[in-house]
Amino acid sequence: MPRASFESSPLPAALARSYAEHGAASRSVLLAVSGGADSTALLVGTARVREALAMRVEVATVDHGLRAEAAEEVTSVVGLATRLGLTCHVRRLELVPGAGLEARAREARYATLEVLRQERGLDFIATGHTLDDQAETLLMRLARGTALKGARAIHARASTLLRPLLACSREDVLAFLATEGVEFVSDPMNADPSFFRTRVRQDVLPALHRAAGFSTVEHLATFARLASEDEALLANMADAAWERLVVPGGGLDAVGLRALEPPLSRRVLARLLGTAGARVDHATLARAREVVARGGVMPLSDGLQLKATGGRVRCVGPGREAPPAPLLLPGPGALGDFGAWRFQVAEGMPPPGVLALVLEVDTAWPLTVRSRQQGDRVRTRAGHRKVQDALVDARVPSEARDAQPVVVDAHGEPLWLPGILPRSVEPHAPSHEVASRHSLWALPLATSERKTPPL
Secondary structure, three states: OOOOOOOOOHHHHHHHHHHHHOOOOOOEEEEEOOOOHHHHHHHHHHHHHHHHHOOEEEEEEEEOOOOOOHHHHHHHHHHHHHHOOOEEEEEEOOOOOOOOHHHHHHHHHHHHHHHHHHHHOOOEEEOOOOHHHHHHHHHHHHHHOOOHHHHOOOOOEEOOEEOOOOOOOHHHHHHHHHHHOOOOOOOHHHHOOOOHHHHHHHHHHHHHHHHHOOOOHHHHHHHHHHHHHHHHHHHHHHHHHHHHHEOOOOOEEHHHHHHOOHHHHHHHHHHHHHHHOOOOOHHHHHHHHHHHHHOEEEEOHHHOEEEEEOOEEEEEOOOOOOOOOOEEEOOOOOEEEEOOEEEEEEEOOOOOOOEEEEOOOOOOOOEEEEOOOOOOEEEEOOEEEEHHHHHHHOOOOHHHHHHOOEEEOOOOOEEEOOOOOOOOOOOOOOHHHOOOOEEEEEEEOOHHHOOOOOO
């Protein structure tokens, strides 16, 4: 077999650059080789550059169990790897022909390769995707309707997966194999017009080349690469916007969300919907942005709703949860939970992060922590105020208002709305100003904290 130098073919040099750029130098890689032109070029090219890069290289070939001739192809790959001095692993699958075969085969193949990579203690899996694959994938996604995220098409690196031939065209691959005098197999499934990719490869791309008067593969692949860079920037900006807009109690600040540019608002809304488990697609996002702009409620998948009311935007599940059971606090030392809150009647200053209400000497015991009731009014420094108005002004979502604790005395008079009206112990108040040694402490608990010891 002739040995090509880096200078006689651009492919080995491109491979070496790609491996180095993605941190594979002095590391280990598992080559996924089917025996087709692209993966065979990956195998031979990597064998040429592995010593210069101090790479440990092993090979894997997968028989999907779909064609009788696949056994011969596996034997061919094993023989080529052996001649190149590389260990080759054979894995056989038992796939059933039918709907979604292409996707099922890809998923099973990658899962098998990942298990093998871990078993062998290797750093990366490398596949033989090329510029042409990139162009085909981009056109397929555009035809199906994709945003910038999908236009990134095939990534040169994704976690432990490398595609070091992504800068080389299929023409480069064939020229390299011809120079090396290496044969390869042609998978008949790659010529099956029942697959969308095959129709794009055989019909769409050639037609596009003829219409343009030149090969468009490199230009399409360049667009996919630039789209990937732009998407990464926008994703980082959307993450920052999300952190800025999240409001206590759940949801996003509606005014801030409306102020975002469309590329950012779509990404932030998509995250909100996805976190809630709702279906996210272009039509849903378009309608969601309209609801955010004007306010209101929008039905989502699986019984969810998008609500843009009360100054916040949030996803709400089906139905309405029953309010927590009332909590009775008979006197000093009493403690217990009300929904996502923990209460305790205690002496002294509260720990950091704990809210507190100073209890007067003539407090009418027992105290009760309950949900709001119609007509509730709470005393403030400026007089009495409706509890409902206080909750609205505090931007508590309508679906969460029944879970907001209202502390009342034995006469049913509301004394305190923890976290809403800031009646708390003054840390530096002189002791003679404190009418009682006792305070009511309140701590809002996260779900993961509900099993912690009492205050």
